[in-house]
Amino acid sequence: MSRLPKQLVLFASGVFLVSLFPKLPSIWWLLAFALLLVALSRYACIRLIIFFYTGVCWGVFSGHQMMNAQLSIDDELAEYDVKGSVISLPNVNERRVRFEFEVHEVHRTSDGQPLPLNKLLLSWYDSEQQIVPGQQWQLRVKLRRPRNFSNPASFDYRGWLMSQGISATGYVRANSNNRLFAEEYGGLSSWRISLREKIQASNLGKQRFLAALVVGDGSGLSGEDWRRLRLTGTTHLLVISGLHIGFVATLCYALGILLGRFVNLQFHQIPTPLVASVFSLVGAVLYSGLAGLGLPAIRALVMVAVVLLVRLLRTRISFWCGLAFAAAVIAFIDPLAIHSLGFWLSFGAVTALLWGMTGLWGLIRWRRFWLPQWLVFLALSGPILIGFGDQTVLSPLVNAVAIPWVSLLIVPLCLLGAIFSWLPVVSDGCWRLANWQLEYLWELLGVAEQYCQDFSVSLPLAHSLTLFLTLALATGLLILPKGFPARWLGIVPVFCLFFAKQPRAELQVTTLDVGQGLAVVVQTPNHTLLYDTGARFSDRFDAGSGIVVPWLRSQGIGHLDKLMISHSDNDHAGGERGVLESISVSSILKPQADQGDSVSVCRAGMHWQWDGVLFEVLHPDSQMYDKTNNESCVLAIHYQGQIILLPGDIEATVENQLATSGVLPRNITLLIAPHHGSKTSSTPTFVNATRPDSVVFSTGYRHQFGHPHASVVDRYQHVGSKAYNTAYSGAVTFRYDAGNWTVFEHRRELPYYWQ
Numbered sequence: 001m002s003r004l005p006k007q008l009v010l011f012a013s014g015v016f017l018v019s020l021f022p023k024l025p026s027i028w029w030l031l032a033f034a035l036l037l038v039a040l041s042r043y044a045c046i047r048l049i050i051f052f053y054t055g056v057c058w059g060v061f062s063g064h065q066m067m068n069a070q071l072s073i074d075d076e077l078a079e080y081d082v083k084g085s086v087i088s089l090p091n092v093n094e095r096r097v098r099f100e101f102e103v104h105e106v107h108r109t110s111d112g113q114p115l116p117l118n119k120l121l122l123s124w125y126d127s128e129q130q131i132v133p134g135q136q137w138q139l140r141v142k143l144r145r146p147r148n149f150s151n152p153a154s155f156d157y158r159g160w161l162m163s164q165g166i167s168a169t170g171y172v173r174a175n176s177n178n179r180l181f182a183e184e185y186g187g188l189s190s191w192r193i194s195l196r197e198k199i200q201a202s203n204l205g206k207q208r209f210l211a212a213l214v215v216g217d218g219s220g221l222s223g224e225d226w227r228r229l230r231l232t233g234t235t236h237l238l239v240i241s242g243l244h245i246g247f248v249a250t251l252c253y254a255l256g257i258l259l260g261r262f263v264n265l266q267f268h269q270i271p272t273p274l275v276a277s278v279f280s281l282v283g284a285v286l287y288s289g290l291a292g293l294g295l296p297a298i299r300a301l302v303m304v305a306v307v308l309l310v311r312l313l314r315t316r317i318s319f320w321c322g323l324a325f326a327a328a329v330i331a332f333i334d335p336l337a338i339h340s341l342g343f344w345l346s347f348g349a350v351t352a353l354l355w356g357m358t359g360l361w362g363l364i365r366w367r368r369f370w371l372p373q374w375l376v377f378l379a380l381s382g383p384i385l386i387g388f389g390d391q392t393v394l395s396p397l398v399n400a401v402a403i404p405w406v407s408l409l410i411v412p413l414c415l416l417g418a419i420f421s422w423l424p425v426v427s428d429g430c431w432r433l434a435n436w437q438l439e440y441l442w443e444l445l446g447v448a449e450q451y452c453q454d455f456s457v458s459l460p461l462a463h464s465l466t467l468f469l470t471l472a473l474a475t476g477l478l479i480l481p482k483g484f485p486a487r488w489l490g491i492v493p494v495f496c497l498f499f500a501k502q503p504r505a506e507l508q509v510t511t512l513d514v515g516q517g518l519a520v521v522v523q524t525p526n527h528t529l530l531y532d533t534g535a536r537f538s539d540r541f542d543a544g545s546g547i548v549v550p551w552l553r554s555q556g557i558g559h560l561d562k563l564m565i566s567h568s569d570n571d572h573a574g575g576e577r578g579v580l581e582s583i584s585v586s587s588i589l590k591p592q593a594d595q596g597d598s599v600s601v602c603r604a605g606m607h608w609q610w611d612g613v614l615f616e617v618l619h620p621d622s623q624m625y626d627k628t629n630n631e632s633c634v635l636a637i638h639y640q641g642q643i644i645l646l647p648g649d650i651e652a653t654v655e656n657q658l659a660t661s662g663v664l665p666r667n668i669t670l671l672i673a674p675h676h677g678s679k680t681s682s683t684p685t686f687v688n689a690t691r692p693d694s695v696v697f698s699t700g701y702r703h704q705f706g707h708p709h710a711s712v713v714d715r716y717q718h719v720g721s722k723a724y725n726t727a728y729s730g731a732v733t734f735r736y737d738a739g740n741w742t743v744f745e746h747r748r749e750l751p752y753y754w755q
Contacts, residue, residue, distance in 0.1 A: 005324040007051045012324070014055020015062075015331035016338045024063045024753050030056070055331065062335045063753060069118045071145045071168035077702060079109040079173060082120070083138050085184070088292065089192060090131040091219040096123045097131050100166070101139075109140065117167040124172040129180075133189035136182035140175035143168040147701060149513045149547055150730025150747040150755075153554030156339060162754055163295060163336045188289045195290075195418055202431060206438035209238045210431055213414045216240040216291030223540045227581065231452045232445050233384075233395030237406050238438075240291040242300035242346050245284050247407045248415070249304045252283030277308040290418065295334050296342050302326050303346060323347075339752075344383040392452035398445070405441060410434050470496070502556035507613055507639050507736040511672060512551060513726040513746070514543040516700030516707070517571035520646055520672060521552070522637060524611040527561045528552075531635060531646050536574030544575025549582040551731070561610070564589040564602065566632040566648030591620055591631040602633040604663070614638040618663050619647075619654060629675060630654045636665055642736060643668040645690065649675040655686035664689055669741070670734055671695045671721075677708020682715060691719045694734070694743070701727040 018024075034053065088100035101120040107113065122141060124131070146169060148157030161169070172178065192215045199210045208220030218239045229235040236243050256279030260272030284304045288297035306322040327347070330337050337343040384391045392398075417430035474491070508523040514534030522529040530552075534543025552560075563585045565573045579585070588599040589606075606617040619634035632648025643665045650658075655674065658664040664686075671692035674681035676699050695716045697708040708725065716723055724732045730747030747755075 005321045006048065008321075008324040008328040010048060010052040011055040011058075012327040012331040014052040014057075015059040015335050016055075018056055018059025018063060019336050019338060019752065021063075021753050022751055024060055024067070027057075027060060027064060030060055058332065059335050066162050066165075067754065069116060069165075069167045070162070071115070071117065071143055073145060075108070075115065076144045077142060079140060079142050080106050080115070081109055081138065081177070082106045082141055083181075084120075084136065086131055086133050086135045086137065087119075087189075088133065089189075089196065089215065089217055091217075093219075096125040096171075097127060097129075098123045099131050101137075103167070104136075119165050119167055121161065121166050121169045122172055123170075127172070132183075132193055134184040135180055136184070137178070137180055139178050140173045141170045142173055143170035144702070149515060150726075150750070151513050151547055151551050152731065152746060153550040154513075154547055155550075156755070159336055159339055159752070159754055163334055163340070191421075192290060192292070195421055198421060198427070199431065202428065202435075204431065204435040206435050206442065209438050209442075210414060210434060212239040213244070213411060213434075214290065214418050216294075216297075221540075223542075223545075223578075226540070227545075228445055228449050231392060231456065232398045232402075232448050233392055233452070234398060234402050234445060236345075237399075237402055240287070240297070242296065242303065242342075243403070244407070244411055245288055245291075245297060245300040246304060247411060248287045249280045249284040249308075251412070253277070253280035253308075256280055273312055277312055281305060281308060287415070295337075295340075298333060299330055299337070299343065299346055302329050336754075341383060392456040394448065394452050394455050398448050398452065402441065402445070405437070410437050410441070413437075505735045505737045506611075507637075507642070508733065509637075509644055509670060510551075510731055510733040511696045511698055511724075511726055512543075512547060513730045514547050514575075514698070516676070516703045516705065517543060517574070518566070518648075518672070518676070518698045519543060519548050519575065520698075521548075522644075523557075524613045527610040528557050528559070529562045529564060529615070530560050530579065531564045532566050532572040532648070533563075533575030533579050535571045536578075542575040542578040544580075545578030545582050546575075548575060548579055552583060558583065560585045562587050562589065564633055564635060565591075566634075566646070567591055567628045569628055569649065572649065589617075589633060591633050612639065618658060619650065625654075627651065634658070638665075639736070640739070642670075642741075644670045644734075645692075646672050647674040649681070651675060651678075651680045652683045652686075655681060655683050659685050659689045666690065668692045669694070673697045673708060673712070673716075675707075676705070677712045678705070679709040679711060682712045684715060687715045687719055692716070692721045695721045695723050696732050697723065697725045697727075699725055699727045703727075 034057065082101070082103055083105040084101050084103045086099050087102045091098040099122060101122050103117045103120060106115050106117050108115065120141070120143065122139070146158040146161040146166060148154065148159075196211050196215050196217055199207050199214060202210075204210065208225070211217045211220055216239065221239070225238075226235070229238060253276045256276030257272060259279060260270075260275030281304065284301055288301050291297045303326055306326040309325075310322040330343070334340075334343075413430045413434040417427040417434070420426040420430070504523055504525045506525065508521075510521045510523075512519045512521065512534070517534040518532040519534040520531040522531065530548065533548055536542040536544075552558075560579075560583060563576070563579065565576060565588070567573070568591075589602040590599050591602055593599045593601050602617050602620070604617055604619050604621045608615050614637070616636045616638065617633060618636055620631050625631050629649035629651050630653055632650050632654075634648060634650060634654075635646040637644040637646075645665060645668050647655075651674070666689060668690050669692070671690055671694070673695050674686070677697040697713075699705075699707040708723075713723060724743075724745065726732060728747065729745035730750075732746075733744040735742045735744070
């Protein structure tokens with residue numbers, strides 16, 4: 001067994017290395033090189049390389065498989081006739097039902113051309129149909145290629161969809177041929193939906209959490225719920241997670257010991273640990289099945305299996321070997337796993353406990369209770385700071401109360417309610433007891449949230465390899481087992497990080513990719529302004545908290561000196577609340593303010609200066625306008641002869657007014673196109689007056705509004721402007737230093753093959 005960990009680690013490393021490739025190599029080249037390695041396999045070092053190379057081959061093969069199953073760009077937005085099965089719990093709201101659909105057949109409606117698609121994520125709007133797992137449907141759908149907002153630190157939605165095996169997203173079209181042609185009820189999926197319906201029918205105050213803990217359905221949790229869980233460091237507690245699967249496995253192991261002793265009395269040759277391990281694994285599999293058996297649940301199952309294997313074979317296999325085995329299995333089933341925060345949290349927690357608790361199980365009880373909390377907090381702080389942008393130092397204290405409460409009292413009641421769902425009196429009683437406790441727990445987390453927000457920390461430096469290595473070094477030192485000298489030196493790099501200052505350009509303007517909307521960040525060496533916040537897309541997601549704030553934190557920005565909202569339309573102001581709830585802001589400017597608002601009204605003539613950069617408001621004046629677009633705050637920025645203009649959504653009336661009044665700057669350096677390039681804006685008068693060197697259109701990819709209009713693009717090209725479009729460029733950053741401009745288009749610089 002001595003070489004096995006090394007070989008497993010090499011295999012996993014090879015698989016994960018491929019996920020960092022910017023382009024996948026041809027499989028034929030890999031096969032040719034494989035033949036060479038086989039020919040040289042008599043050398044010991046080559047035999048080890050073969051394990052690494054096997055991992056590379058698997059990563060490349062899996063990558064080609066995933067890419068070939070994706071809808072091509074040329075096939076987007078066409079209509080298709082599909083036959084297949086519903087394979088997930090439907091996510092229902094007042095507008096639509098969303099579900100995963102396994103494809104049996106798919107043909108383009110126009111010419112009958114078949115496509116090699118595997119799984120679809122479909123939405124069905126304004127439908128009275130009840131979608132249930134196991135149903136088989138024939139549907140007319142419109143599909144689009146998986147795509148995500150392209151900004152540094154944004155959630156990689158496309159990569160996540162690919163790892164789930166989803167080939168395309170889309171929606172069901174109204175069509176007379178849409179029909180249900182078969183139903184296959186029964187099994188785990190039917191039990192899951194039956195349990196969810198019973199929980200929803202109970203009308204309990206915290207039924208959304210009951211559904212999350214019983215069947216892994218977190219769709220009922222609101223944005224406010226997720227915010228409280230994130231701020232208190234308890235996002236892993238109130239939905240089925242690896243923690244709960246591990247607890248269920250532990251509980252079943254204890255029950256299995258009792259069962260094993262009874263079995264051992266009858267059948268002496270069956271060891272009790274074997275019975276307990278089988279019972280534990282079965283319990284964990286069933287609970288993971290209730291959660292939908294997604295990749296996070298599978299990762300947790302692998303870890304449970306490893307722990308059980310190590311316990312059964314502890315004289316022949318080390319825990320480190322088990323951990324290597326888990327990494328290899330996860331690499332095999334999920335080659336993109338290292339791009340998931342959940343992967344690092346799972347392995348970080350297990351490794352910290354394994355490493356830091358060495359030789360410490362003899363500690364007095366109170367230290368054995370607190371030490372694991374502290375070790376996991378230290379090990380996971382780095383990934384959480386990078387993944388979420390901030391971390392509360394009170395997390396160990398909150399979790400010390402919440403984890404035992406949820407794991408020992410609430411989850412068992414939820415499971416008993418599920419097991420005895422055929423006895424309404426028992427199941428209702430269990431769920432009511434669980435709900436009663438959830439009410440008090442939620443109140444407690446509400447109180448803790450206020451303090452956690454005051455004691456949260458974020459990184460003052462932009463994400464970089466140096467930052468990652470520094471955090472890894474600090475964590476590794478701090479969780480060293482007792483007896484290692486100078487382990488507290490790990491505090492030194494942490495202090496260095498939090499007292500460091502992020503170097504900045506003289507002037508930087510970044511137009512973020514927020515879809516059909518606008519969010520622009522302007523940075524000087526010591527100040528930051530945010531102009532607009534993008535849209536609010538749903539109760540659970542807005543561009544402010546989901547795109548803008550993660551980007552700010554990834555750049556080491558934990559405070560805004562000024563937030564400027566051009567006007568009140570959702571695509572410009574919808575993310576304002578998300579920003580204000582997530583990051584501190586010194587002052588706010590809006591074209592209008594309600595009485596009592598702690599905001600200033602932007603008016604023409606206002607100006608201020610930061611680090612030699614002049615900011616000047618050109619519009620609106622005191623005049624009333626018939627459209628909110630024409631009330632937009634127009635901001636001009638001047639620095640060393642360079643002029644940047646942010647005009648919001650002004651239309652032809654205001655454009656001509658500014659041009660004829662002499663207020664509008666001429667021959668500007670950078671223009672954020674008015675109204676996303678709509679044909680109601682960017683008039684010939686405006687374009688000829690400004691003649692921008694560069695113009696940025698902030699638009700949604702293939703959006704129904706069709707921005708920017710072709711005539712507008714031609715108009716800017718006619719005056720020599722270089723055009724950028726966030727729909728195709730992603731976030732566009734203009735950086736001015738030492739008299740020169742540098743432009744970065746994030747989507748064109750993405751490092752991974754699937755992006």
